[in-house]
Amino acid sequence: MRLEAGAISSPVLRARRNRIDRIGDPLLRGLSGLAAALAVAVVAGIGYEVVHIAWPAISKFGIGFLTTNDWNPVTERYGAAPFIYGTAVTSAIALLCAAPLSIAISIYLTELAPSRVRRPVATLVDMLAAIPSVILGLWGILVLGPFMHDTIEPALKSALGFLPIFSGDPSAFGYLTAALILTIMATPIITSVTREVFETVPAELKEGAYALGATRWEMVRQVVLPYSRAGIVGATILGLGRAIGEAIAVAQVIGGATGINVSLFHTGSTMAAQIAAQFQGAPGALQKPSLAYLGLILLAFAVVVNVVARLIVQRGTLGDTAVTPTEAEAL
């Protein structure tokens, strides 16, 4: 009785409230359903619109576009090969550097760091992901580029110059500089996921290894790494998604050459960077469509990479402790 009296005192008010509630529930359901439909429509629209803009180039060049090593606005002959190569090389180097680095950072954060420094260091690593790419690109042009030209590349050349990838003249801009910028971008993403996965390793397993006399590294190698294998692979692929899609910072430091060069010191371009550099104000009748065609290839790569990464991460983390990559990226 008291409850009813306290909740709604008059029958008139209760009737009005019931009327509002009859509208309120379906209204909210409808609105929120509409929002979800909008999100789905955006994804479909992106696919449609990119194909639509690219269509003249798709019908002109066909599938041969992927293997054509030419980008010539004068003769209106376009091909994606130099940019697929650039994306592959820069992303591969970035992951080769970022994955071991991220695993090492995660080992430090979960096994070695004193609890007082654990959170601050983890936060600082995450902050690296918050730096806008255009600022990282600016830093790449004016700080990292000259350092590569003066110090790193001459050192690599003198030590490993017999390898074709380290031949040629050092230059501030090129594949290697772009790859290092991508390493800086991918590391915090891979780290945040691997760290979360490492934290889900049951303490009993770790203690078991210690009880058998394992050193810390032996414990990590025989317990933490096997347990987290799927998570590490998924995290690395997520980092790959970040690396292949980055347009601005790469456009700033890669030099914009439209050919394939074996030397990592040489300038080049990637799919995303080429779109960023040329789409605005592309004059040729086929240039914009060709850039959108590049975009379509990039989109296909990005979708496959993200789907695979998320499947692996979800399967790799057991049950309710599953890390959602979005959350890990965001926080």
Next chain:
Amino acid sequence: MSTHALLVDRGNLRRRNRVNRLVEASSTVAALLAVAVLLIVVGSVLSKGIGALSLHFLTTPAGLFGDTSGGISNAIVGTAIIVGIAALIAIPVGLLVAIYTTEFAPQRIAHQVRFVLDLLNGVPTIITGIFVYGLLVEHRHQSGFAGSVALAIVMLPIVARTAQEVLALVPGTLKEAAYALGVARWRTLVRVTVPTAAGGLITGALLAVARVAGETAPLILVCSIFGQGVLTEPSEALASIPVFIFQASESPSPEAHTQAWAAALILIAFVLALNIVARAFYARSRKRMGA
């Protein structure tokens, strides 16, 4: 005593300890390296940008191409407008999507919507730029509004996914208590669920704003050719801080570079501050929900 034999095998143990120390040292160095890179980048921006920072720089619009006597007031106003409209679009829509998947949708559909949001999150922002170019710019002209739509698309999955996580954390007992009192579903949502999750929802929104405040790629395609002076009309192209930094960084002139550093300082301070505030909200809301 075979284990004993293992443990007194001094030579072997010494080697294992050496390997262990080596790995521990390199892990520590890796963590230091990541922190050092952050400090070096932020330090570069700070030391090179602070000199060019002045009231004049903040309150004067950019000069004509190549003229570096101006400032970035038009870019600050433009970014505020573009990001503001993007937030007005993405935050309500994102929250509604999250409400749909956590409250209304059948499990299978909720799962599919989540998958679509992850896909959207993985779409390179330059591709989002091409999409909005085809949707709003082709056959028309660039506009601040087109920039806002592009940034809203980038924000949407971030807002929606964090909102989903946070709404799912709201204790079921709170909602059930409201239902038991006969409170309608939408009223429970508005008066119980959303207020309880508010801290986390704000976190998601702030992180999304921080993420797109520095977003450059789509703006290059849909909002990068603008007139002189401080413009405020979203139907025409507006200046923005990221596009200013990009264009100044491509210039060969050292004066333009100095301006780019100063603009980068403003942007990085804003983005990092937003991240720190967002984390504070997140910590508070987790504490409140006992998670």
